[in-house]
Amino acid sequence: MSAAILSVRDLTVKAHLDDETRILLDAVSLDLAKGEILGLVGESGSGKSLFCRSLVRLLPSSRLKIEAGSVLLEGQDLTAISDAEMLNIRGGEIGMIFQNPSSHLDPVMRIGDQIAEGIRYHQGLDGKSARRAATEILSQVGFPDPICQYQSYPHEFSGGMRQRAMIAVALSCNPKILIADEPTTALDVTIQAQILQLLMELRDRRGLSIILITHDLGIVAQTCDRIAIMRGGKLLEEGPKRQILSRPRDPYTIKLIHSHPSMPDAEPVAEVAVAAAPVKPILEIDDLHVRFRVGGSLFRGSAVKTVSAVSGISLQIMPGETVGIVGESGSGKSTLARAVLGLTPLTSGHISFEGADLALQRQASLKKLRREAAMVFQDPFNALNPRMTIGQTIGEVLLVQGKIAKADIPQRIDELLDLVGLDREFASRKPRSMSGGQCQRAGIARALAVDPKLIIADECVAALDVTIQAQIIDLFRELAARMNLTLLFIAHDLAIVRNLCARTIVMYRGEVVEDGPSEQVFSRPSHSYTASLVAAIPDINPDKSLFSDARRVPQSIPSIKSMP
């Protein structure tokens, strides 16, 4: 390994709050070699983002202070230099890109101008040369028409292109080190693979050193040379990629690796209970179309346009089945869920729940659905009324549903909390005082309060940390088995679906492109889109390379976002 370009020693950051002083970074020491990609892994609150911001003294609040330690950049201690000198380090030596390009790019400034700004400031070029250089960078990061796209505003691009634009803005300052803070978390897997590949190319071409902050061990396994694991402001473990992944020493690292929802190689998850007896499907969808009107009104002068969110889906779900629906954002999977529950009007086609047809007998089947189906939502905080305690929330459902006597409600609340693994004292707590995982358990308890036959879970683990994700998935598996629930599990994360569901349905642009036993769908996908989705998942095993030609994402499948 070549000499370290960046060498951090005992970096300590404390927060001085009104009543206490909290240690946010506890003597973290780390080296970054030239041309190296270092993966900084941890869950939310681990201090991984704060660590990187501390390097260039970009602390989120004036109450945070760097208390001790040194940051040596090619021998120069960054904790000792003046603020004016630091301006040259930021961007010029150490550049940053962030998770959410939509909020980090200036919405009212042209993309090209944002890139040119850095060039003019750091390299002192005049307007015209800066413009030329900016156009050149745009083409480097993969804009097909840089001269024209120079003039565009961030909102005119898709998420993936916006992330490329942000990388371009960072490159405009010509840094030696690039800090990438969860750069692909908000993106679909196929786009994620492209962005990761771009980062690796840039490393090779420009000799960049990269610190890649992520919660996803798969990404680290695929892209990084070394891994550092952080938790609670401490650096737990650090070393070459393969060593950490195959021989982790810290118990937390071991837990992280086990929680990672990687694709199992061959062994089937659960044998699909192929119903021998003629069982009637609990849910039957026949040629379902859901269209939305976009824009267009009498006075706006534009014709009314419709977009198809769901176009021509037919499905049968058997009682007790655990079905995963996967697809990228915009594939129509959430719309399908809402249509099934009667929350979105159907344009045409039929949905029948245990024989009650939502299109023909709307009121009757809605009544049935409300009493026998329930939903679990994505954002655990948003899904619960912030003004009500968990007990009130669950109690209200029991009261309205009226399936049990009023006097039994308190006891049933306790039972439900037990069932989802929450302490009974949570009945008197409000969502604000709970963690994301706890809120999600409460949300599941609320769904179970209906005593449903069918539960639809819409991206219900997407907002959670990996270890919590694993717990919630376990809970679902247990509940489905114990209560003979039919579970419709919607997710963009294929690995999770692969782990939980016996059957998988793949959606692409409002249509079902693949439907079958999970094992078969993932190991022998029949549709090229499924294949590209599966290929784009970063595996935790570094040997299953994301970027090998065999697994290269087929370019023939256009992303949904780039569709006209």
Add this chain to the structure above:
Amino acid sequence: MSARAVSLSHAGWRTFLGKRTMLVAGASILLFFILMAVFAPLIAPYDPILQDGSARLQAPSLPHPFGTDNFGRDILSRIIWGARIDLQIAFIGVVFPFVIGTIVGTVAGFFGGIVDAVFMRIVDIILAFPFLVLMLSIITILGPGLSSFYIAMALVGWVSYARLIRAQILVLKNNDYAVAAVSLGFGRMRIMFRHLLPNAIAGSIVFSMSDAVLVLLSGAAVSYLGLGVQPPVAEWGVMVAEGQSFITTAWWITLFPGLSIVCLAFGFSILGDALGELLGVHE
């Protein structure tokens, strides 16, 4: 991480004027004026209306701390009695629009469609008129006086509340917990008034404080123009108007009633700010 980071970064500027301090200060100012109004007969040193020819246009002195007006009436006593009228203006002028606007906004936002379109067109039309102009026009029809002012307020003032609540409801009804409530079979009334409104109303409560300032100023302005409270009743706006002819010689007649308005308005404003921070509402 994110929740903690936000609370940290907000903490910086809050320390000096802590929300607690502001809440207490605002409530104290308001309480001060309320007590003054309630106990006006006990604390006012003179009769607010009785004229005294021997004490005309006296500058502030010990027996008349705020001086006297051209009829020899004690300005301080008139200000104390005036608190009754001006507090009443702020209160009645806010309560009716608040109630009407909240109901209209909730219904319009929740049901959408035709109901919403009709109500919102009405709101647009009323908003097209400058507030004071429409109010003056209505008062023209009803004749000058405080009751005309209240009726005009109720007719015009609800639109702001309706708009505010409607916008909140539109956002909230697509929120996961509202969708959850629908999917769990809850009734419309329950969803509207138990799940949506309690979460939507914080903004209106905060706004009602700055609205109280607006109403207070409008009431005083209408009275100043001679179309609201009629002399000889003591009201701060009327008092300013009465002093206008004497500003070159007896500035105190104008200054003190105006300052009273400013102080009461300040109380409402900081109370509103404090509530806004407390409830997490951004205007």
Add this chain to the structure above:
Amino acid sequence: MHRYRFVFLRPLQFLPVIFGISIITFILVRLIPGDPARVLLGTRATPTAIANIRAQFGLDEPIWLQYLYFLRNLANGEMGKSILYKIDVLKLIATRIEPTLALVVCSVLLSIAIAVPMASIAARNAGRGPDHAVRIISTFGIGFPPFWLGLMLIILFSVKLDLLPVSGYGATFGDKLSHLILPSLTIALSLSTVLTRSLRAAMIEGLKSDVATAARARGMPERIVFWRHVLPNSLVPTINLLAVNTGWLIGGTVVVESVFALPGMGQLLVRAIFSRDYMVVQGVAMVFACATVLVNFLADIATVAADPRVKL
């Protein structure tokens, strides 16, 4: 440039609003108790005049037909005659537009000139002395009654310092301007408090935003972060706020014109109310309402120009 297509289409959207405005102004006068003809002409009207106005406004016809007459007259630019001034209402209003328009423009410019520096200083020193000073001043300022503030300014600048004229309007440009200083300062001091508060909040938000963080992360000094990224992003909500406050601003001119005896539309309105000159009240209310609609339209254009994301 199809983002600006709404400039041609938006006026269509105003039609229902203008229609509503005409209904309300029509109803306003009809709601006055008593014989409309006498109401409109005053107590000393001649029988022939009454007969004339009955015919012109169709006062003996059913109410909906009366409204159609009203619309027809409106289309011909006739809104009746002023009792007090004995001339056409629209002609009368036309002579009063200039001072009011000048007052509004001066007030807005002045309030922006006050608000932008105040908010910038506050936001860039958030949590420190200057910020607290600005916050307290602007919170106080919101409660200043414009009529009272005007009188205080008169005491200070006209009576004590003898710098500026007390009231009225001049003949020459310079004279007019000097008569406008105190009235527009009165309105601007009130308006700027609202603007300052909103702008300050937007700027503080902006300085903490991801855009600012990203700019700092590429080494931009605070100066560039503020002027190039934070300020332009804070302008959009402020334009909206200005538009929302147009009605309020015009209401302010009514009062302030009365304080300073400025011969504008506001003063005309107040006098008309006192002399029961209903035709004038109706006309002024209508013109003010249409002006508000127009200002909102201009604000829409400004918003689209300031924010490329906005589509109307």
